[in-house]
Amino acid sequence: MDNLKKYESIIKNVIRKYAVYYKESNLEEYEKQLVFDSENHHYFLMDVGWNDMKRIHFCLLHIDIKNDKIWIQKDFTENGVATDL
Amino acid sequence: MDNLKKYESIIKNVIRKYAVYYKESNLEEYEKQLVFDSENHHYFLMDVGWNDMKRIHFCLLHIDIKNDKIWIQKDFTENGVATDL
Numbered sequence: 001m002d003n004l005k006k007y008e009s010i011i012k013n014v015i016r017k018y019a020v021y022y023k024e025s026n027l028e029e030y031e032k033q034l035v036f037d038s039e040n041h042h043y044f045l046m047d048v049g050w051n052d053m054k055r056i057h058f059c060l061l062h063i064d065i066k067n068d069k070i071w072i073q074k075d076f077t078e079n080g081v082a083t084d085l
Numbered sequence: 086m087d088n089l090k091k092y093e094s095i096i097k098n099v100i101r102k103y104a105v106y107y108k109e110s111n112l113e114e115y116e117k118q119l120v121f122d123s124e125n126h127h128y129f130l131m132d133v134g135w136n137d138m139k140r141i142h143f144c145l146l147h148i149d150i151k152n153d154k155i156w157i158q159k160d161f162t163e164n165g166v167a168t169d170l
Contacts, residue, residue: 035122035127037120039121040120042120044129046147057144057147059142062133073133073142074142
């Protein structure tokens with residue numbers, strides 16, 4: 001497996017893991033969106049929904065693959081996602 | 086062309102149009118990321134970069150296709166993107 005495919009698979013698994021973790025642990029019932037753009041190599045975990053009248057639209061995780069490297073563009077996980085990569 | 090393909094094509098064109106517009110009109114040089122997840126039908130236009138020491142990570146546009154309908158999840162374009170859809 002080449003690096004790109006390997007990195008993509010790792011990133012997708014990390015995002016899926018956090019999606020499950022947040023779904024199981026959070027009381028909020030926002031939609032967890034897994035966004036996988038395998039062509040441009042952008043990968044997101046999003047919170048989308050409403051808290052009463054307040055709009056929730058928040059990026060929990062954003063990871064890219066650029067020049068054969070993994071870029072953590074945004075990371076709002078508690079302990080940081082880097083240890084999972 | 087079925088609705089899904091038609092909607093996807095329209096959304097991608099709108100996002101591409103705004104990416105070009107912002108690139109040409111803005112003085113800021115943040116990376117404009119076009120995020121197209123054609124499997125789960127999430128489509129984003131993102132600003133990613135740095136303004137001096139300040140991190141820029143901002144979603145300008147987020148459009149989904151859900152249940153054969155177009156959902157504008159976030160829209161920070163000046164006049165609203167709905168007229169382009």
